[in-house]
Amino acid sequence: MNYLIGAFKPSCNISITFSDGKTRKQVPLKKENGQTVMVPLFQSQENIAGKISIEPVQGKKVDHNGVKVELLGQIEESSMKFILLTEMYFDRGNFYDFTSLVRELDVPGDIYEKKTYPFEFSTVEMPYETYNGVHVRLRYVLKVTISRGYAGSIIEYQDFMVRNYSPAPSINNSIKMEVGIEDCLHIEFEYNKSKYHLKDVIIGKIYFLLVRIKIKNMDLEIRRRESTGSGANTHVETETLAKFELMDGAPVRGESIPIRLFLSPYELTPTYRNINNKFSVKYFLNLVLVDEEDRRYFKQQEITIYRLQETS
Amino acid sequence: MMKSDGIEDEEKWLAEGIASIQHNAFYMHRALDANNLREVLKYSAQLLSELRTSKLSPHKYYELYMRAFDELRKLEMFFKDESRHGVSVVDLYELVQHAGNILPRLYLLCTVGSVYIKSKEAPAKDILKDLVEMCLGVQHPIRGLFLRSYLAQVSRDKLPDIGSEYEGDTDTVMDAVEFVLQNFTEMNKLWVRLQHQGPGQLKEKLEKERSELRDLVGKNLHVLSQIEGVDLELYKDTVLPRILEQIVNCKDELAQYYLMDCIIQVFPDEYHLQTLETLLGAFPQLQPTVDIKTVLSQLMDRLSNYAASSTDVLPEFLQVEAFAKLSGAIGRVIEAQVDMPIVGAITLYVSLLTFTLRVHPDRLDYVDQVLGACVKKLSGKPKLEDNRAKKQVVALLSAPLEKYNDIVMALTLSNYPRVMDHLDNETNKVMAMVIIQSIMKNNTCISTSDQVEVLFELIKGLVKDLDAMAGDEIICTVKKNILNGGPKRLSFTVPPLIFSALRISQKVVCGLQLIRQLQVQDGDVAGEEVPATPKKIFQILNQTIEALFVVPSPELALRLYLQCAEAANDCDLEPVAYEFFTQAFVLYEEEVADSKAQVTAIHLIIGTLQRMHVFGVENRDTLTHKATGYSAKLLKKADQCRAVYACSHLFWVDDQDGIKDGESLPELPELMEEAVSTVDISIYRVLLCLKRALRIANAAQQMANVTRGSSGPVTLFVEILNKYLYFFEKGNPQITSAAIQGLIELITTEMQSDSSVPNAISDAFFASTMRYIQFQKQKGGLMGEKYDSIKAK
Numbered sequence A: 001m002n003y004l005i006g007a008f009k010p011s012c013n014i015s016i017t018f019s020d021g022k023t024r025k026q027v028p029l030k031k032e033n034g035q036t037v038m039v040p041l042f043q044s045q046e047n048i049a050g051k052i053s054i055e056p057v058q059g060k061k062v063d064h065n066g067v068k069v070e071l072l073g074q075i076e077e078s079s080m081k082f083i084l085l086t087e088m089y090f091d092r093g094n095f096y097d098f099t100s101l102v103r104e105l106d107v108p109g110d111i112y113e114k115k116t117y118p119f120e121f122s123t124v125e126m127p128y129e130t131y132n133g134v135h136v137r138l139r140y141v142l143k144v145t146i147s148r149g150y151a152g153s154i155i156e157y158q159d160f161m162v163r164n165y166s167p168a169p170s171i172n173n174s175i176k177m178e179v180g181i182e183d184c185l186h187i188e189f190e191y192n193k194s195k196y197h198l199k200d201v202i203i204g205k206i207y208f209l210l211v212r213i214k215i216k217n218m219d220l221e222i223r224r225r226e227s228t229g230s231g232a233n234t235h236v237e238t239e240t241l242a243k244f245e246l247m248d249g250a251p252v253r254g255e256s257i258p259i260r261l262f263l264s265p266y267e268l269t270p271t272y273r274n275i276n277n278k279f280s281v282k283y284f285l286n287l288v289l290v291d292e293e294d295r296r297y298f299k300q301q302e303i304t305i306y307r308l309q310e311t312s
Numbered sequence B: 001m002m003k004s005d006g007i008e009d010e011e012k013w014l015a016e017g018i019a020s021i022q023h024n025a026f027y028m029h030r031a032l033d034a035n036n037l038r039e040v041l042k043y044s045a046q047l048l049s050e051l052r053t054s055k056l057s058p059h060k061y062y063e064l065y066m067r068a069f070d071e072l073r074k075l076e077m078f079f080k081d082e083s084r085h086g087v088s089v090v091d092l093y094e095l096v097q098h099a100g101n102i103l104p105r106l107y108l109l110c111t112v113g114s115v116y117i118k119s120k121e122a123p124a125k126d127i128l129k130d131l132v133e134m135c136l137g138v139q140h141p142i143r144g145l146f147l148r149s150y151l152a153q154v155s156r157d158k159l160p161d162i163g164s165e166y167e168g169d170t171d172t173v174m175d176a177v178e179f180v181l182q183n184f185t186e187m188n189k190l191w192v193r194l195q196h197q198g199p200g201q202l203k204e205k206l207e208k209e210r211s212e213l214r215d216l217v218g219k220n221l222h223v224l225s226q227i228e229g230v231d232l233e234l235y236k237d238t239v240l241p242r243i244l245e246q247i248v249n250c251k252d253e254l255a256q257y258y259l260m261d262c263i264i265q266v267f268p269d270e271y272h273l274q275t276l277e278t279l280l281g282a283f284p285q286l287q288p289t290v291d292i293k294t295v296l297s298q299l300m301d302r303l304s305n306y307a308a309s310s311t312d313v314l315p316e317f318l319q320v321e322a323f324a325k326l327s328g329a330i331g332r333v334i335e336a337q338v339d340m341p342i343v344g345a346i347t348l349y350v351s352l353l354t355f356t357l358r359v360h361p362d363r364l365d366y367v368d369q370v371l372g373a374c375v376k377k378l379s380g381k382p383k384l385e386d387n388r389a390k391k392q393v394v395a396l397l398s399a400p401l402e403k404y405n406d407i408v409m410a411l412t413l414s415n416y417p418r419v420m421d422h423l424d425n426e427t428n429k430v431m432a433m434v435i436i437q438s439i440m441k442n443n444t445c446i447s448t449s450d451q452v453e454v455l456f457e458l459i460k461g462l463v464k465d466l467d468a469m470a471g472d473e474i475i476c477t478v479k480k481n482i483l484n485g486g487p488k489r490l491s492f493t494v495p496p497l498i499f500s501a502l503r504i505s506q507k508v509v510c511g512l513q514l515i516r517q518l519q520v521q522d523g524d525v526a527g528e529e530v531p532a533t534p535k536k537i538f539q540i541l542n543q544t545i546e547a548l549f550v551v552p553s554p555e556l557a558l559r560l561y562l563q564c565a566e567a568a569n570d571c572d573l574e575p576v577a578y579e580f581f582t583q584a585f586v587l588y589e590e591e592v593a594d595s596k597a598q599v600t601a602i603h604l605i606i607g608t609l610q611r612m613h614v615f616g617v618e619n620r621d622t623l624t625h626k627a628t629g630y631s632a633k634l635l636k637k638a639d640q641c642r643a644v645y646a647c648s649h650l651f652w653v654d655d656q657d658g659i660k661d662g663e664s665l666p667e668l669p670e671l672m673e674e675a676v677s678t679v680d681i682s683i684y685r686v687l688l689c690l691k692r693a694l695r696i697a698n699a700a701q702q703m704a705n706v707t708r709g710s711s712g713p714v715t716l717f718v719e720i721l722n723k724y725l726y727f728f729e730k731g732n733p734q735i736t737s738a739a740i741q742g743l744i745e746l747i748t749t750e751m752q753s754d755s756s757v758p759n760a761i762s763d764a765f766f767a768s769t770m771r772y773i774q775f776q777k778q779k780g781g782l783m784g785e786k787y788d789s790i791k792a793k
Helices: A002-007 A080-086 B002-033 B037-052 B058-080 B089-098 B102-119 B124-137 B141-158 B172-196 B200-212 B214-226 B232-250 B253-266 B269-274 B276-285 B292-309 B311-319 B322-336 B342-359 B364-378 B387-404 B407-411 B416-420 B425-442 B449-458 B460-466 B468-483 B487-521 B533-550 B554-570 B574-590 B595-611 B617-632 B637-651 B670-674 B678-708 B715-730 B737-752 B760-779 B781-788
Strands: A012-018 A026-030 A036-042 A048-056 A062-064 A067-077 A094-106 A109-111 A115-121 A136-146 A154-162 A175-181 A185-191 A195-197 A201-211 A215-228 A235-248 A256-262 A272-275 A279-291 A296-306
Touching: A012 A136, A012 A154, A026 A154, A048 A067, A048 A136, A067 A115, A094 A115, A175 A201, A175 A296, A185 A279, A185 A296, A201 A215, A215 A256, A235 A256, A235 B102, A235 B124, A256 B089, A256 B124, B002 B037, B002 B058, B037 B058, B037 B102, B037 B141, B058 B102, B058 B141, B058 B200, B089 B102, B102 B124, B102 B141, B124 B141, B124 B172, B141 B172, B141 B214, B172 B200, B172 B214, B172 B232, B172 B253, B200 B214, B200 B253, B214 B232, B214 B253, B232 B253, B232 B269, B232 B276, B253 B276, B253 B292, B269 B276, B269 B292, B269 B311, B276 B292, B276 B322, B292 B311, B292 B322, B292 B342, B311 B322, B322 B342, B322 B364, B342 B364, B342 B387, B364 B387, B364 B416, B387 B407, B387 B416, B387 B425, B407 B425, B407 B449, B416 B449, B425 B449, B487 B533, B487 B554, B533 B554, B533 B574, B554 B574, B554 B595, B574 B595, B574 B617, B595 B617, B595 B637, B617 B637, B617 B678, B637 B678, B637 B715, B678 B715, B715 B737, B715 B760, B715 B781, B737 B760, B760 B781
Parallel strands: A036 A154, A195 A296
Antiparallel strands: A012 A048, A026 A036, A048 A115, A062 A109, A067 A094, A067 A136, A136 A154, A175 A185, A185 A201, A201 A256, A215 A235, A215 A279, A272 A279, A279 A296
16 A cells, blocks of 8 residues: 555655664564565553654655544455466455554644654554465554545555563363274374474374374374355365475384474474464474375374573 | 386486485585585485485495485584574474474484483483384384384484483383383384285295395394493393294394294393393294294303303302203294194204213213204104205214214113114114224223123114124014015015025125135034025025016026026035025026027026036036037027027137137037047037037028028128137147138128128128238237137138
């Protein structure tokens, strides 16, 4: 939309800066047009403050009905119809603002020269993290609006990212399970935890109790399931983010195969449960055994992923 | 066709694999030059992915592996130099584990692991433990074996051994041992599993390929033996039991054989000696098909050599009761492996005996024990058939002789003769020879009669066959057995018996002559004390041949009688020879009915009789007369004729007096034969026989004229002519040139007569006879003169 506005050769430049912009951590954000830009990173309960400068183009004045800045938390859901047609793009999806804060910066009047407005949203409640999914997007944005009557308002956006951290869970049981096919294959697997942080490493083992099929190899997959909508309109999209070979060749009874999977190389997010009743993102470990006839035997287990406060 | 395709395909796959490794290596080298870690990891992983192939045989896979191995060395150099990639080795150790495919991941991990240990940023034992555990992820036999082999290779010089720079604080050797043992165990499991790969019809090929990989597994044991800290105690308490546990549990013939052998080869003899019980305890638990005897023999050989290396070590052998343990173990192995062929058991005893001879030369009782065990194994079984087993028994019995060079020692071994009893006669003889050769070589003196007794018991195999005095007893026994054989067998069994008896009789005679000579030399004129033995043998022979009557096989019996008669002739036993001839004639008269058989028989009789020199005039006359009589009574004229002219030889002996001087005797009428001297009568009788033959031939000719209208061939006449010539040349005065001339004319006339039918064979025969006469005439000299008066056309 910035782009569209640019086409009209706006009569002024709007710049948004954060007060701790020089020190604040910048993280890459992939925008809907595919471009990656660096944006500041915030977490919930932080103050979001800064300055907004409006500088009219040389020799012009900006006549307005008021200037405001909004902090918006939005969920964009791509429309089903559109997905079916093009299988890409989120645009023209449904927007839901789950957070909307406004600060009025100026009363109606004219701006002749560069004018700077400080702003501050203090201890903003931002319970959800920025998320870029397949069919759903959650974004935080500052929106500056210079309202004009007939000429249309001048609007500028500044994205920022929100990540929220969790402490290590006090209860974190291992996942242990015995599965199999009657008289064919009995295995017991164990993952050391049920909750992993994003830089965690999954340690575990698979113990073969009975092997009567010729196994070719065994993989551990990390799968992300994004579900949007509700009820009959629920749409689920599953992606395999990691395919990690655990075993090569056919084991015999009694073999115990180690698991060590580092999560850091993969682009994971924490598990999101029912975000604003709009969507959920869940993670699963899928243990897949492939036999010599390329038949796949698998067992999927949900794990919880959380963002652990980085100590550095 | 299919097979060659398979090989070609494999070559193709290998070439593709190598090409791909080279391709990725090229980019990896570029990345290495640029110190670009990311790219290095990417291309090295791609390069290593080639090792994921399942299409190659172990041999070809090895080639591929070596290519990758070379590249990994370069990679390791790069990892080692942190300044080049800027990542700490700890981080690097995590980083390589991000690779999605397990095989490249683990090769990289081992490579970084090696650098990690070298950096000493973590205890070597922890890294090694992690590596050996992580490698469990590769369960494919060939790929797993090579991966672990790589791990063993890169970790070899980095074990936390005593005195090594990687030595940790506490119990550090144990960690090194634990690591190698674990890698060994896993590798062996993979190796054993290899046999279950692939289709069944390639089993043999698969076994061969498997065998090629064995050294990968065995290498671990070698590494263990090289660990400084593996002292006897550690070996005894941990290393050996753990290795044996794996060997026994894997239940695989190939692996068990190879690894047991490997243990014996790589660890010091001293350790073996001190752990004999444990080591030997494993043998009965091995698969029944394992060639234990070879392995055990190896062990005993090594221990023997060890004992021989220094006298200092001998007390150790005594201390650990090595002999008792080995002996016990062999017993248990033989007991456990019921299917072991007898040769295997004996081979084991040979090794044990060699061992005890070298280690405990003073313990004759041990030697006897080994022999005793062998007797126990052999008892209740039929005599040895297997040649290899026989050879081993000979080796078993020879070993003490070679060691002590003293037969007297063997004579004190109570089990020695008992082992010999289990040999067949042939081998027994071989063994007896060995004993005697030993005596001869060492000039052994045997001082007591008891020992002589035992010695003779040992060499009875030789004595019995050579000792003439015992001969008839043997024959008697054999005869007794053979005569019970029944009609069907007799015709086959009697002749050999007769001939061996005849051989004995000859030896006896020679022996007697020798004795007599000796007696003469000694001046002992004890006189004609000829033992009854040869006669006794002939008596037995007579009875034996009679046994053939029940078959009945008169022709065979007749031949045997004649054979015996000739033998008796050689023994100067006239009455016996006469008796045999009489028997032969009786048989001829009563049993030989077939005319053809009669012809053969009569010729045999004539032939034999001609060679007899033992007969006095009277006996000889009787017999020749009979023979001539039978000859004339044969069924066919031609047969009669031939037999009769053959009889002429009976009256002619070459060295008769008065022949060489060519003295001419007046022609005597037939009736006067009684009046002249024996010699003259004989000479005269030659002519009589030939004339008789001529008459018969003539009669035959006439008969042919009557029956067929044409006269038969002149063959018979030519044959008689040849006889004439023979005696003429020999100088029989009764055979004159005139007579020969007459005969030639007769033949010529016969051939030219109207009724004669040309016959190529008889014509040629006559022609060559005539050529012979011509030849003799032209030769000149005495013979030429003799022939001079004969006219030949």
